[in-house]
Amino acid sequence: MQQFFFSGIENGIMFILYLCRATSINKGMNMEGLIRFNVNGKAVSMTLEGERKLLWVLRTELGLTGVKYGCGKGICGACTVLINKKAARACRVPVKNIKGKEIITIEGLSENGKLHPLQEAFMKHDAFQCGFCTPGMILTAYSFLQQNPRPSYDEVIAGMDKNLCRCGSHTRIVQAILTAAQEMAGAKV
């Protein structure tokens, strides 16, 4: 009974939010609102215009400059972050879509000062040159390995194909991901 009651309230709130959104679109207004989410394990609540893109909020307001602008159209992957542990292109994500969600950027990938196996593997294989696409590569690989923890070489190629690197570190990035996959699989046993 209680459960039903709460879900009823939730539905009500959802409905009200929906109305607000519809109104703002109808009037063509830029609605500012309080947005709560979580970044690298820390709760954040900010008053933001909902259409603003996550990339610029992370870089400008939150000082998390590891997330990079590369193309602004979700093509290159330099702005990749994890939203609820899944890779997303922050340059395309309006902040109104991240309410209550958990964001992880490259700055938050290591735990208690210990690098993630992907970071270790990228270092070991020199899997970058200029380093600008690296945060996006690592986080895309993180998300990919969650879905496919023991990938083949060809699967890594397919999984990473939408991330661009101009220096030509591709060969090493693939090797690093395969090494990290092994490392992570070993750790789980």
Add this chain to the structure above:
Amino acid sequence: MKKDDESRDIDVQDIEILPRFITRREFLKLTGAGIVIFFFHGRAVAQQNEGGRIYFRQQAPSDFNAFLRIGEDGKVTCFTGKIEMGQGIITSLAQMLAEELDVPLESVQMVMGDTDLCPWDMGTFGSLSTRYFGPTLVAAAAEARAVLMELGANALNAPLSRLKSQNGFIFDNVHPDRKISYAALTRGKRIERHLGNTPPLKPVSEYTIAGKPALRRDAYIKVTGKAQYAGDIRLPAMLYASVLRPPAHGAKLRHADTSSAETMQGVKIIKQGDLIAALHENPEQAQNAMKKIDAQFDIENPKVDDKTIFQHLLDVAPQGQVLASGGSIEKGRSLATRTFEETYLNGYVAHTPIETHTAVVQIKGGRATVWASTQTPFPAQNEVAEALGIPVERVRIITPFLGGGFGGKSRNQQVVEAALLSKLTGRPVQVSWSREEEFFNDSFRPAAVVKISSGIQNRGRIVFWDYNVYFAGDRGAAQFYEIPHHRTYSTGFSYSGSSRRYHPFNTGPWRAPGANTNVFAMESQIDIMAAGAGMDPLEFRLSNLRDTRMKRVLNAAASKFGWVPARAPSGRGYGVACARDAGSYVAHMAEVEVDRSKGSVQVNRVVCAQDMGLVINPEGAVQQIEGCVTMGLGYALAEEIHFQEGKIFDLNFDTYKIPRFSWLPKIDTVLIDNKDFSPQGCGEPAIVCMGAVIANAIYDAVGARLRQLPMIPERVREAL
């Protein structure tokens, strides 16, 4: 002694490396004590004219242009105007210094590309850093070690002949327990030396640091997001700028209505001649304001487009010059049993570093501090001084890490824009180009035409070679085969403003400028002649070569590749090409697969053998070669700017395709560690063969000869 030894235990994560922003006062304190060796890498100055550009030294000391310092703490710092853009010199130069000075690699710090701290340097391009700067750095290190040995002789009260330096210490060979650290020797002293004659250098056979793989020194900060690029600089009250761009090259601003943008909260609008910008504390808001500016342009409508450009270039080509000649083309022509007349084309190619052109400028008390993504910090300093009307010494350029350069960041337009906007707003300003601006404003690799007439005699001897290159440049145009009658002519190449007389937009150096076009043409022509002679293309090359270094790289590549001689087209899809570039020798072999119905090409395998003289960091060298091969797939197979009436149609990665993971061939590299020669260029040579080796492999696969780059499916289908 334990205390002095702490540098050895430094974790790689703690190494202080660029970008490290130290104040001028800190700097003076730094140079206040210790041993300082000033040196001059003079051969690099001769390169100042390379590519037709001349940089003038201003306010620069005349007797040195780099220096290294051994501090009282034993730490070694090298100050150089070179910059790190991914090519890895932050590691390889430190290795060379540590090796010659006999200190642990960890105790070496590189301070790079800061015009206040580092002496004048023309810029980082042309694979010059390791080749020209490296040897002088090594000599300076040897000089410093000689000073330390003298001090050690005094301190240990032992003759020089008995002393040995190792790992930051001077030892007495007879009593190995008697030793003193560089730190202890340096403490409280101020010794200045100017590098004169090169002191005796350590023999290469004794190397323990250089020539060994080294982990990139920028690795930790690059995998954790801590590495700072120009766009990551945050200053109080900083504004982000969005600059108005014309819709087409050659368009002139007629009128701009900014009234609607001006009403937006927190937006500042700047209108100063052609420079119109919207600024805000939040970059998105600056862009939103820019969208509200209603601007009208008068469009010039230059008639040339990406199809007619080649005839246009031939029509407007100025008088060129003969770069080399020997024998007589007429005589050679009369001796030839078969002649081959071919024309090769390539379109404009963009640089597209993933980091767009970015700069942050702060003006305070009549001084400008600039954080810039630039390959040429010292020329940028001049440009900013000129734009602001202040003396050069009042401008400081700091170069954080670059997110790629490839030649495109030799131009500093964004730096000047940020400087002017900072002056006009009175606030710190960041200009970071959008991807669309990056494409539009790029100084493209020039479109070019190469016409070759050549001939062979019986048994496949090349007897004449008449080579004419229009607009690509001289680099890579020199032929290296044994040809009795030859002539090489080049015209229309310039990186200065005059290039706009011929091209509809700016052109500039693109990784191994000129050589990609020249080697594509030259090595395609060699293959055409090999096929004409009915010979295996490798055998044809070897039989027309005398240069043993070139033969060695070809044979090394063939052995790694498993080349089995056959006349092309053999149906196997094998190709070969070789070249000299930046002092290095390269030979490539490739295996491709061609989809006849689609015309698409998949490169399955590339072998690259490279003789680059002494190899300083083998891991770094292999990394550069892999990068060259991968990046080279782009200009060979896909990259081309489409344009019409001054409009650029490729403004993002949706239509402009750069190499992806799925394009990746298996890459094998063979490094020929040729200790007989000093280190040569490495960041560029392995890219120059990529057009030809793929063109030759396509011919071998399906018998279709491609004479235009890039070899897009449409052109492959046409050739079939």
